[in-house]
Amino acid sequence: MRTLAGVALFALTALPAAGADLPRSNPEAQGVSSPALRAFIEAADKDIDALHSFMLVRHGHVVAEGWWGPYAAETPHMLFSLSKSFTSTAVGLAAAEGKLSADDPVLKFFPNEAPADPSTNLKAMRLSDLLRMSTGHQTEPLRKASESWAKTFLAQSVPFKPGTHFLYNTSATYMLSAAVQQATGQTVLDYLKPRLFDPLGIAKPTWELSPQGISTGGYGLSVRTEDIAKFGQLYLQKGKWNGKQLVPEAWVETATARQTSNGSNPKSDWDQGYGYQFWRCRNGAYRGDGAFGQYCIVLPEQDAVIAITSGVKDMQAVLNLVWDKLLPAMKSGALAADEDAAKKLASTLKGLALRTPEGKASAPKVASKKFVFPSNDGKLESVVLENGKDGAVTLVARVGGTDRRIECGAGSWVKGRTAWGRLPEQPCAAAGAWTADDTFTAKICFTETPFITTVRLKFTGSEVRYETEANVGFGPTKEAALVGKSE
Structure with missing residues (x-):
């Protein structure tokens, strides 16, 4: 097990933490078992190499949160493809403002980047095909520093009719970001700031840019763990935040529904269907996720959100642990207070740290050589x-x-x-x-x-x-x- 020493932040009180918008609560008050939560944390600490942070929100309250030192609550974390779900949100907002439509042809936004004689399938490709990862490509277009990413994308062969062939395609998400920038005159980062980031209290988000000065869309966003949880809570609340409809409810429902089939393995959370830059999960859930274990898991049936950052090779193992340990921990009603269990959970969360090298050997005389x-x-x-x-x-x-x-x-x-x-x-x-x-x-x-x-x-x-x-x-x-x- 990792050494239980280091920096971790936890809050299990009934009051919001300083500077945070999400209220805190004792787990049992929100129908979550503290011993079960502790069992999840201990299993993750022992068997998953390695989680960096974890936050569980139930009924709108943070009931458990922890960071494996040297990771910390105030530190942003690279989201990789979890960024895609934020780009999807920008498309939904731009559509609501009449700047574009999911039914718009992709070529509409890139007249100067299109090939001289576009194929029938390329002309038929719509933004909705980009959103559902069904562009019609057989292989993902490359993104080279020396070439226009949009031009390279549009030059790629489109052998399948758009909408009929699922291919996970980060370049497609970049094209969504570029289309939003063409339609609004702002990068996705700047466009989302007053519409999403500021209302949610997400401070200082950063997003990488392409050589053409466009937010990379499919990756590149960095925010804190609690910011991930807030984003998930916004979607759980059908786009509403503090009484204001930030994202249209219809977009939330469409984006998180199964828009295309992507496999048939009942044990894989990557085979449950794909929405508009959101993955469908087992157990009636959906999620945004990114490489090496960045997760925003929304569980509508449990009225819960789980935010996780990590550096793992086996992403399915993390989701398996969520289903095995956390799902049974959430009950339909409040549980009896368990102060002893809550204290043990708090102590476990507070003491989390990544493994450090261990040594007992004597050092050779190489100092300063x-x-x-x-x-x-x-x-x-x-x-x-x-x-x-x-x-x-x-x-x-x-x-x-x-x-x-x-x-x-x-x-x-x-x-x-x-x-x-x-x-x-x-x-x-x-x-x-x-x-x-x-x-x-x-x-x-x-x-x-x-x-x-x-x-x-x-x-x-x-x-x-x-x-x-x-x-x-x-x-x-x-x-x-x-x-x-x-x-």
Whole structure:
């Protein structure tokens, strides 16, 4: 089990947390069992590697919330494809304002990007086909930095009649974002700010842009865990928030209904049908989700919303745990107060943290020695380990002519900033230990993303073997080992 030490925020009182719009409540008052909630958290902590945050909203009240340190409540998290559900919402709002229609042909918005002689299927493609991931493509159009993404999309062959063939297609969501920008004169981020983000109290959302200055649509949005929960609660309430209809109820119902079939496996939450950028789930639920385990799960039958961020390889395992542990925890009426169970739940939530490297071995005498590497694709030039207080070790890596200093706590996460591999400079937290007599292992957690990099340095005489591996990724996660020599 992960070490129960670190930073986590929880609230189980009847009053709203400072600066938050969602009220808090004791689980039992909202018909949720504290022991069952604790069983879910402990199972997730033990068996899922690894959740970063969890929030359960029942009857409009947050009844449990926790963050696995070094992740924290105030920190935004990359949503990846959960962004798609927000883009869908922008389309619904633009349609309600008469800026566009789901029945509009896609070519209507891109007269300067269209091929000279569009195919019959391309001319027939509508925004609704983009929304339901049924564009008629056999393969997803590429998105290259050197080319117009819209032009590349429209140049792609469309062998199937739009609306008849499901293909999960992030480029299709980008085209929805681009269509909204064409219709409104604003990026999806700017368009949603006064219409969605501000009313929900979602502060400082960020969204990546394409080379053409268009919100990427299918990914790229970053918000906090509670912001995900608010978005789900808005949809649970059929688009209404604080007495105001922010999103048309008809759009909510259409977007979250089964618009197309995408499989037949009764045990898979990816085979239950697809709406307008929302997945249908088992147990009468629907969700937005993103790569490596970013979830906004709406359960209308239970009047509940679940928000989860994570960095997992097996996304189905997380949903299985929700159905196995959380679904039975929600009862139709209020439960008797259980102060002892509530205290145990609160203690568990407060103490959550990701695993740090553990070590009992004695360190070799390599402190402050510089190990130099031959030329390599990662531009790693040298590494040095510097001993600090209380067992902390600072890893100094010189990459592309720049020293990157990463302080690694001993049994705890130390916050900082760094760039690593393909990741630009950003907030991080690191921990490290001598995991063998000759091996120092560091974990670098990029706290606004799902990504955690593990670095292993194995020392043998005057040499060091350098290995690095990411917890998750869209391609290979392990890089070729490098061997450096001491100066």
